Amino acid sequence: MHISGYLFSIKDNFQTLFGLKDEQKKGRTVMMGSSVLSSIITSLTSGIFYTGFLLGNDIHLTSVGIITFIPYLASLISLFAPSLLERFPKRRWLLALLRLLQWTINLLGMTLLPLIVKDSQARIIWFCILSFLGSALGNLCTPGYTTWHLNFIPDSVRASYLITSALITNVLCGLFLILSGIAADAMAGSPYQMTIITLLRYIGFALAVLEVWLMTRPKEYPYPILADKPQPSQVFTLPFRNRRFLKTEGINILYLFIANLTSAVLNAYLLSSIGVSYTLINAINLCYALFLILFGPFWRRRIAHLGWLRTLSFTLLGLAPTYVMYALIRPGNYLWLYPLMRLIQHFVGVGHDTCVGNLLYLNIPSEGRTNYVSFNTLATNLAALLAMMTGTWIVSRMGDAELALGPLSFSSVPLLLLATSLGYIGLSVLVRHQASSLEPER
Numbered sequence: 497m498h499i500s501g502y503l504f505s506i507k508d509n510f511q512t513l514f515g516l517k518d519e520q521k522k523g524r525t526v527m528m529g530s531s532v533l534s535s536i537i538t539s540l541t542s543g544i545f546y547t548g549f550l551l552g553n554d555i556h557l558t559s560v561g562i563i564t565f566i567p568y569l570a571s572l573i574s575l576f577a578p579s580l581l582e583r584f585p586k587r588r589w590l591l592a593l594l595r596l597l598q599w600t601i602n603l604l605g606m607t608l609l610p611l612i613v614k615d616s617q618a619r620i621i622w623f624c625i626l627s628f629l630g631s632a633l634g635n636l637c638t639p640g641y642t643t644w645h646l647n648f649i650p651d652s653v654r655a656s657y658l659i660t661s662a663l664i665t666n667v668l669c670g671l672f673l674i675l676s677g678i679a680a681d682a683m684a685g686s687p688y689q690m691t692i693i694t695l696l697r698y699i700g701f702a703l704a705v706l707e708v709w710l711m712t713r714p715k716e717y718p719y720p721i722l723a724d725k726p727q728p729s730q731v732f733t734l735p736f737r738n739r740r741f742l743k744t745e746g747i748n749i750l751y752l753f754i755a756n757l758t759s760a761v762l763n764a765y766l767l768s769s770i771g772v773s774y775t776l777i778n779a780i781n782l783c784y785a786l787f788l789i790l791f792g793p794f795w796r797r798r799i800a801h802l803g804w805l806r807t808l809s810f811t812l813l814g815l816a817p818t819y820v821m822y823a824l825i826r827p828g829n830y831l832w833l834y835p836l837m838r839l840i841q842h843f844v845g846v847g848h849d850t851c852v853g854n855l856l857y858l859n860i861p862s863e864g865r866t867n868y869v870s871f872n873t874l875a876t877n878l879a880a881l882l883a884m885m886t887g888t889w890i891v892s893r894m895g896d897a898e899l900a901l902g903p904l905s906f907s908s909v910p911l912l913l914l915a916t917s918l919g920y921i922g923l924s925v926l927v928r929h930q931a932s933s934l935e936p937e938r
Contacts, residue, residue, distance in 0.1 A: 513657055523648030523714040528661045533707040535669040541603055541700040548767070548774075549697070552690040553610045553619060563623050567631035568884065571877030574635040578866040579728050581640045582719070591644075592712050594637035599704035602630035607697040635877070639869040646857065646865065647717050651936070654857065655799050658850045663788035670782030678775050720863045730864065735871045740859040744934055745872060747805075747927055748855040749879040751812075754919035756883035758912045761891050765909040770830050780838045787842040795847035804851050804858060805931035811848035812924035815841060819917035823910035858936060887912050 514528065515521035541549075550563060581587055605626050613619050649657050735742055758765075766772040799807050821837040860868050894908040906914070 510660060513653060513660060519715045520648055523645065524653075524657060524661075526710055526714045527645050527648060528664060529710050530707055531661050532665045532668050533703050533710065535665045536672050537599075537603075537700040537703050537707065539669050540672065540696040548689070549693050550623070551764070551768075552693065553616075563620065563627060566624050566627040567634075568877045568881030570628045570631035571635050571874050571881070573632040574639060574870045574873040574877075575728050575731050577636050577639040577870045577873075578731060578864075580636060581643075581866055585719070586716060587640050587644070587719075588712050588716050591637045591640045592708050594633050595641075595711065596705070596708045598630050598633040598637065599701060599708065600630075601626055601633070603697055603701040603704060605630070607694060607701075635873055639866050639873055641711065642856075642869045643719065643865045644716060645714070646860075648714070649857070651857075654854060655796050655850060658853050659788060659792040659796060659846070662846075662849065663785055663792065666782070666785040666788060670778070670785055674775070674778050674782055719866070730867045731870045731874065734864050734867045738859070738861060738868075740934060741861065741868060743930060744855060744859045745875060747808075747923070747930065747934075748852075748872070749875050750923055750926070751852065751855075752876050752879045753883040754916055754923060756880040757887045757916050757919075758909060759880070760884040760888050761909055761912075769827075769907075769909070770825060770834075771827050772830055772834060776831075776834070780835055783839065784842045784845065787839075787846055791843060791846045795850060798847060799850065803931060803935040804854055805927055805935050807847055808851035808855075809924045809928040809931065811844050811851065812920045812927065814844040815848060816917045816920040816924070818844075819913045819920070823906060823913040823917075824904075825910075859934065 513521065514525045516525060581590070584590055606623065609622055609626065610619060613622050735745065766777065767774075795807070798810075802810070818837050818841050821833060821840075825833050825837070856869070856872050890912060891908040894911075896907070898905040898907050899911060900906075
């Protein structure tokens with residue numbers, strides 16, 4: 497199919513999914529708008545820019561890893577989300593208040609903190625405190641939003657919605673990232689680099705206020721309630737009574753543990769040890785939008801033909817070799833090897849990200865959904881936290897030491913990347929084995 501055919505397909509798909517007159521389409525439109533704004537906010541204030549912000553405020557590499565995984569520890573608060581939210585038949589404004597407080601602490605509070613606290617050790621403590629508080633509020637409202645918005649993405653449109661939303665989000669978010677990355681690199685080595693990074697955080701907060709307002713717009717449907725007095729224990733008892741959901745969640749947990757082994761240290765490693773620029777990282781990330789245009793229809797057909805889990809198994813196997821390539825990146829070869837590796841990941845990632853994004857929804861029951869979503873939030877965040885702590889501990893223990901494997905030597909982060917590759921291979925086999933019993937009936 498020519499590129500014009502892809503564009504017409506995207507246009508037709510867009511008109512089917514989004515609009516303002518139909519309540520379902522309006523709900524998906526708001527979800528997409530929130531996804532775009534949240535992704536822009538996250539991209540401008542987390543990842544490499546957040547790492548740069550912390551490094552610029554005298555936070556060393558190990559402490560960056562510790563601060564980065566604090567939000568995952570705060571996921572424990574999601575245990576109380578159902579018992580709070582299910583007391584309210586209408587949750588729109590409560591969720592908006594929690595969301596606004598979350599953004600205010602995470603963006604405005606943490607940006608102003610270095611101006612107030614001058615001691616570097618005290619800064620680490622306060623960064624951890626504010627990160628925990630902001631993330632705790634987020635873990636109270638996220639299950640509520642997910643339960644609400646599930647009404648707008650039934651299985652019949654879910655794959656199309658996930659791919660189309662990802663395309664639009666990546667295009668708009670990527671443009672912001674390219675401009676901000678060029679500005680940050682242009683100021684590299686000067687005091688103005690931190691000025692640019694700090695300004696991006698203020699811009700992120702302004703967009704966050706808009707995102708909170710936007711999230712109040714969709715229709716709010718009645719919530720099926722299982723009990724008059726919701727109990728925190730239902731977050732565990734309900735999922736453990738549903739074997740299909742629990743097994744699917746087990747796959748999600750294992751995936752997130754493997755995927756997050758390097759997430760607390762990889763950006764700092766690329767910036768400080770390899771010398772990759774903000775602009776190169778953001779430019780390669782922007783290319784993902786083109787891959788969504790070119791290969792979105794291909795992966796939708798694969799999902800329709802193979803099912804969600806068999807497609808996920810295939811993509812995990814496809815990603816495994818790219819992490820070997822990742823581990824081989826050095827200052828002398830990153831200009832060609834890093835882009836090549838990331839572009840391969842983009843192709844496989846269109847299908848992979850769509851399947852991973854659907855794992856929560858795959859076998860979730862209609863009743864008591866807030867409990868299932870809260871269990872997912874708690875379990876997956878703890879899995880990611882454990883992975884990040886493991887990765888950070890290995891980096892801390894190894895220090896500058898290297899391990900020789902044949903003619904090559906690997907430091908801590910490349911070794912974690914090799915472990916990720918092996919983990920994906922093992923998980924691919926497991927997912928393929930479980931696919932027939934867990935795939936929903938069509």
